[in-house]
Amino acid sequence: MKKFLLLIREDITRLSQMSEEEIQQDIAEMNSWVEELVRFDTFIAGEPLENEYRMVGKQVETDGLLMDAKEGISGYLMIQAESLQQAAAIAAQCPHIIQDKISIEVRPIMEIHQEP
Structure with missing residues (x-):
């Protein structure tokens, strides 16, 4: 098995205008999907990110x-x-891909082989 990073891209303006109820609904939908990934032994890790950022x-x-x-x-x-x-x-x-709310960039994680 190989590892992949799924970068979730979406409209940050839409996120900032969502009600608390809409945010909780989105979280519940994503959590259900992640639980499915866990059941199929596919999930490794993941976290939502806050909207604030700095480019360096x-x-x-x-x-x-x-x-x-x-x-x-x-x-x-x-x-x-x-x-x-x-x-x-x-x-x-x-579910948010199916609902056309987000896009996901799928990137293979490079395996680096270290010599002993």
Whole structure:
């Protein structure tokens, strides 16, 4: 099994305008999905992130469009899967993906082999 990082991207403005009831509903939906991942021995770790952040260091140049200023990373999950395709299929089952509330960037975690 290989490890994958799921970066949860969503509209930070939408998050800041949600009622407490909507926030709790979103949390409950995500918790249910994570419980499912745990049952299938896929979940490794994950946490929601607060909206506040600071960029540090040199900005990386890009050839494409820059990330929309109102979009941000609101959380992450670390899972295990056999392949990038399987990890993406797992991410596609997230209820907030199905409801078109978020996008998830699926990234394989590089294995670094250390010599003894």
